[in-house]
Amino acid sequence: MFKDTVLSILEKHELYISRCLQLAKQGTFAAMPNPSVGAVVVYNDKIIGEGFTSAYGGPHAEPNAIASVKNQELLKESTLYVSLEPCSHFGKTPPCCDLVIAKQIPRVVIGTVDPFAKVCGRGIQKMREAGIDVVVGVLEKECQESNKRFFTFHQKQRPYIILKWAETPDHYLAPLTRDNQRPFWISNTYSKQTVHQYRSEEMAFLVGTQTVLDDNPSLTTRDWYGNNPVRVYLDRTGKIDSSFALQNGEAKTICITANEALVTTENVIYEYADFDQELLPQVCAILYRHNILSLVVEGGRQTLQSFIDHNLWDEARIFVGETNLHEGLKAPVISKFDTEEKHLILNDTLRIVFP
């Protein structure tokens, strides 16, 4: 298709990095906490090899792309395109930059530098020192966006934070009074299934104390495929005991508390915080220590509003149901945001808002 078109070098670079980004999407959730990367090998304007990051612990995109090239001799005259700088450290796999050097690939085009402190330019430097022609910064913003959880984690030392709640069209989160320890459902069953899909995609879900007391949530992935997220809840004094679902051992669970008499059990890891100081920076530091790249804050109102008021959010997913409540607990308010998408889920509207 492109044979008869004369593409500038930059257009070619952008074309192949775009393909890397398409490939990277295939690995996004399985690779976490690793970034998902795409790589293509190009010989004489033709793609001869492709790869993306395997599930966590498996080979990275570059070895996968290189291994897919049938005639390995052609690597010596090819260009490797990759959406993130090839790694230079020994993690679960050996450094990708060493493989690129060993295969004598003469040119490498990189989307963006790796923000991870152990790499961060070292992969590029090592390849240049080996005589490889390295170009950096093609579709840089798009490449960073494709690994937004990983970039937020390394650049801000906190997880990528998604706020999520369901509200009525008249902006209520829950009725005023409750007579059982179950959630009051505002959104429909397909929205609920969507939330369970989110639970399989993001690394942790957090709720406030009152939500645990009122709803007794499980925060598990029951209505979708995949793993349960890490469950996190706030419990300053220690009101939540083993009768609550969050302590049933179904998933790794972290309780953030001020009560140092609470000791970690098989089912709950207690992390201590000073609730007289700003709590949320402490929550972020604890989750960073647990290597949690993404967090969904599920409620309730006070907890969500405190993340909003501290500007500690990267995305909000708001499910708007179809039935008014007329009175109740008011939904959180985001008074300023940059962009908004709207999707229909049967009669619910899903608003996705970015700061």
Ligand SMILES: NC(=O)C1=CN([C@@H]2O[C@H](COP(=O)(O)OP(=O)(O)OC[C@H]3O[C@@H](n4cnc5c(N)ncnc54)[C@H](OP(=O)(O)O)[C@@H]3O)[C@@H](O)[C@H]2O)C=CC1
């Ligand atoms: N429609 C929906 O999507 C959802 C609805 N809900 C509903 O929301 C209701 C609960 O909301 P709400 O009453 O606002 O309670 P929360 O669940 O937000 O819990 C509030 C409590 O958590 C602790 N806490 C929260 N944020 C902070 C902070 N920044 N610093 C220190 N402590 C903090 C405090 O505990 P302490 O006072 O002990 O220090 C506070 O009283 C429930 O009825 C539930 O059904 C909940 C989730 C989602």
Ligand SMILES: Nc1c(N[C@@H]2O[C@H](COP(=O)(O)O)[C@@H](O)[C@H]2O)[nH]c(=O)[nH]c1=O
């Ligand atoms: N009521 C309400 C939600 N409530 C959220 O879901 C939690 C219950 O999770 P689980 O016990 O795993 O099903 C509950 O504590 C609260 O955080 N979510 C929604 O998508 N729509 C809704 O209408």
Ligand SMILES: [Zn+2]
């Ligand atoms: Zn690598």
